[in-house]
Amino acid sequence: MTSSIQDVARLAGVSSRTLRHYDQIGLLPPSGTGHGGLRYYDDVAIRRLQRILLLRELGLPLDEIAGVLDEQTDEVDALRRHLDVLRRERGRLERQTASVERTLTALEKGTELMAEDMLDGFDHTQHKDEVTERWGADAYARSDAWWRGLGAQGQAEWKTRTEELNAAWTAAVGRGVDPTSDEAQALAARHAEWLGAVPGTPGADAGRPSKEYVIGLAEMYVADARFAKNYGGNEGVTFVRDALVAYAEREL
Amino acid sequence: MTSSIQDVARLAGVSSRTLRHYDQIGLLPPSGTGHGGLRYYDDVAIRRLQRILLLRELGLPLDEIAGVLDEQTDEVDALRRHLDVLRRERGRLERQTASVERTLTALEKGTELMAEDMLDGFDHTQHKDEVTERWGADAYARSDAWWRGLGAQGQAEWKTRTEELNAAWTAAVGRGVDPTSDEAQALAARHAEWLGAVPGTPGADAGRPSKEYVIGLAEMYVADARFAKNYGGNEGVTFVRDALVAYAEREL
């Protein structure tokens, strides 16, 4: 009892292209070929196809399936390895979903804030006291003038970037990476560059903030509870500090 | 202040190949090129890169990122759409993980059973009563002889296929597909073919089980509590019955 490729395809719920693909890669050669190269499948081939489809349904890559079916690999082993892959992937997606959700709420909060008083924005005047106290009223005045000069559009854009940076930090914290890892250091670089873009910050004229300023700010982050909620709790804010300090020591 | 491609790559924690790719697809053209086509990036380009990387980190495809950055798409909209994609993908992975876990335990249970009395295997003699009662002692005898003739290896393989079929059914139930969908019907086809492979079943000589046998068996599945746990509870077993009946009416 042999069947044509379309019959098999309909029976198994796959496309004929898939069957020809499986033939091409040697996973499921037809049991025979007729006039003009037509492929014919007997019930042995169909049973092999059904095992292939089950394993494919479980997400195994085709070459793994080939290994399992040709007895070169233990099925239970292959499935266990695959389960690891699935779990990691799922974890990645969970973290990514959470990141996107945080970013969305941040953006929405940002647009709310935008409708209110601009000067209550995140990093700018919220830190007025610290800025004037540590770096002088002059620095604050320059920073404030720059902020006003941005205009509504520029301020909104700046806020967006600020929220993005926060979201990136909390995402990195959530992934549990090391503060000295390339990833965290890249974030620290972005953070420093972001700081350096504000004319009031010491060293901004040279294009990058001064080492002392960055380290001082980083320490202030852990000392001030208001920052903890911006960077994902105590764990998050110490992570940010460690990354920033490491970066400042190395690059500034 | 312009930087070379390597400087930017290190700063941002990506490869230079990535930057050239972004240039190629028009996502991030360098701010200028020098002698021999060398790419130079100013701080505007670097900030654009940083926004790109943040959005990429959130899992957005590059063309979506381009749309967002070039203001052709609303950022919040894009993220919300993306969040849908992420959630669906995560759900798929969760179901897949669960399927693999069920299959693994089924396989392990199968190997345990194999070590015990073979004749206590799932579908064979467990149904002895029903088989003899409905289809006669003759059918049972032929089925039994076939089973013994399989030998230890063949019996083990048969059990594996049986467990796989069960796992596929419960997976389909978990995904909530329709009993008349192509997917469920393909499973029903596999189920019928599996039944037809046992010489004792009516119609097996013709290569496929008889319509009445399949429907009768399907109804028996919902009537007998022992089947419910094999196919994922009451919901599962009625699903299996519906799919099998629909298939038998159409194809047998």
Next chain:
DNA sequence: CCTTGCGCTTGACGCGACGTCAACCTCTAC
């Protein structure tokens, strides 16, 4: 002056599992 080596360039293939034409063949029915 020549070589070595670094950093950069463009160009191209590879991955995974097929979808989707395109161009052609074979058989049947009208």
Next chain:
DNA sequence: GTAGAGGTTGACGTCGCGTCAAGCGCAAGG
């Protein structure tokens, strides 16, 4: 004779780059 159904092989596209391969410009060392 011709249209149509169902098959064939061949090749490109997907997505985000990694990874050669071959070559160019420039600086240091022989």
